[in-house]
Amino acid sequence: MSINNEKKLNEEWLAFIRGDVVINANKKWRLHAKLVRAVILNTMAEEERHLNMSYDRDLLKFKNALIEKGILKNKKESINNRFLKWLGTLVFGATIVWAANELIRFDKPIPTESQIEIDNPEYESEKPLSYITDKFGTFTAFWPYLKIFSPERFDDPIQIVNTLCGHGGLEKLNLKDCLVLAEQNDADALFNLGLMYEKGISVKQNFQKAYEYYKKAEALENDQAKFNIEYLKEKKLIN
Amino acid sequence: MESKKFEELHALLVSNDDNQLNRGYQILFESLRNKMIGHYIKKFKLNEESAQDLAHESLITIMEKAHTVKEPKAFVGWCWIVTDRKALDYLRKMNREKIEFNTDKFDIEIKQQKNINVDNIDQRVCIQKGTERFKEEYPIRHYALELFAQGYTHAEIAQLIDKPTPGATKEFISQCRKIIDTFIGHCKEIK
Numbered sequence: 001m002s003i004n005n006e007k008k009l010n011e012e013w014l015a016f017i018r019g020d021v022v023i024n025a026n027k028k029w030r031l032h033a034k035l036v037r038a039v040i041l042n043t044m045a046e047e048e049r050h051l052n053m054s055y056d057r058d059l060l061k062f063k064n065a066l067i068e069k070g071i072l073k074n075k076k077e078s079i080n081n082r083f084l085k086w087l088g089t090l091v092f093g094a095t096i097v098w099a100a101n102e103l104i105r106f107d108k109p110i111p112t113e114s115q116i117e118i119d120n121p122e123y124e125s126e127k128p129l130s131y132i133t134d135k136f137g138t139f140t141a142f143w144p145y146l147k148i149f150s151p152e153r154f155d156d157p158i159q160i161v162n163t164l165c166g167h168g169g170l171e172k173l174n175l176k177d178c179l180v181l182a183e184q185n186d187a188d189a190l191f192n193l194g195l196m197y198e199k200g201i202s203v204k205q206n207f208q209k210a211y212e213y214y215k216k217a218e219a220l221e222n223d224q225a226k227f228n229i230e231y232l233k234e235k236k237l238i239n
Numbered sequence: 240m241e242s243k244k245f246e247e248l249h250a251l252l253v254s255n256d257d258n259q260l261n262r263g264y265q266i267l268f269e270s271l272r273n274k275m276i277g278h279y280i281k282k283f284k285l286n287e288e289s290a291q292d293l294a295h296e297s298l299i300t301i302m303e304k305a306h307t308v309k310e311p312k313a314f315v316g317w318c319w320i321v322t323d324r325k326a327l328d329y330l331r332k333m334n335r336e337k338i339e340f341n342t343d344k345f346d347i348e349i350k351q352q353k354n355i356n357v358d359n360i361d362q363r364v365c366i367q368k369g370t371e372r373f374k375e376e377y378p379i380r381h382y383a384l385e386l387f388a389q390g391y392t393h394a395e396i397a398q399l400i401d402k403p404t405p406g407a408t409k410e411f412i413s414q415c416r417k418i419i420d421t422f423i424g425h426c427k428e429i430k
């Protein structure tokens with residue numbers, strides 16, 4: 001066989017192996033090549049089938065290895081993280097909105113320059129000018145009546161301007177002034193009267209009477225009275 | 240043949256987007272896992288278990304270091320370089336020598352016809368048996384022929400079987416006809 005024929009034969013044979021169509025090819029070699037191609041492809045298909053038996057297991061193993069190395073993120077974990085972040089943001093946002101509506105208040109005047117100049121020792125130990133507090137000056141977070149933070153009861157009289165009912169501390173409560181104001185349905189005076197009867201200041205100690213005054217004050221939306229009523233009930237000082 | 244597909248794959252693997260990365264690792268696994276295992280078995284004569292382990296390691300390395308490939312066109316070639324290096328490292332560790340390609344020495348003159356008993360078998364079975372023996376004796380040529388049958392270009396095959404040029408690969412594959420004929424030539428006589 002000449003070199004040219006040999007070369008041609010090789011090319012035709014390889015073309016058949018590749019699956020190409022060759023016109024006027026040597027029939028003997030065509031069959032030969034086609035059978036070889038069929039055998040090769042069958043063997044490969046069998047190998048592929050065999051390897052695919054462990055495909056899913058290996059894919060999972062590969063994925064886990066990538067997650068372990070930090071190349072991939074665990075989808076479940078990232079969904080959980082996203083949910084927690086979302087929840088955290090929601091709670092924080094809700095707290096701020098609620099606090100802004102209900103709790104934030106300014107308890108101290110903002111010192112002006114001229115006031116700072118005054119040598120006033122009180123300003124040196126000044127608390128922050130604003131902070132989240134409940135109505136009674138207690139720090140509170142999302143839940144306003146959280147007992148850990150809120151006081152159990154109130155022992156200080158409510159200051160009422162221009163009267164002796166509550167002006168100058170507990171010991172200086174004046175029964176007469178308080179009664180006058182109580183008749184005018186002053187909730188703070190009623191609370192102070194309750195406090196007087198509870199503590200026995202200027203009057204004989206009487207928890208039942210104290211309770212009645214507190215109830216009246218509570219009916220007039222005095223929040224401190226609510227606490228003191230709860231306290232009396234809890235300590236079983238009233239029937 | 241695969242270059243374009245691997246360019247797209249490279250873009251997925253270097254992406255910062257989790258969804259794209261998730262798609263990327265699946266496509267990478269699907270495209271290369273079986274081929275790598277076959278490559279290790281056929282080229283380096285490793286057993287299936289070691290081949291699977293090495294393929295796993297190679298795929299992880301590709302995922303880890305895909306960003307170091309600056310030219311997407313070179314990505315597919317780089318993947319096969321990683322694949323081969325893993326095998327060479329493994330063989331070095333196992334104190335084994337790299338499989339020499341000259342086991343496929345072409346010396347048709349001294350080869351005897353490796354006829355087998357053809358009584359009671361048809362031509363297809365005869366060719367299958369002959370091809371199996373060809374595979375045993377010339378694993379690299381058989382591997383090259385497999386790649387060729389799948390439509391790989393000479394340049395791609397050259398890279399996979401460590402031939403210096405596409406021309407040398409073409410010559411290497413062309414010789415297969417004569418060699419395989421020594422195993423299955425007698426089958427042509429079977430009706």
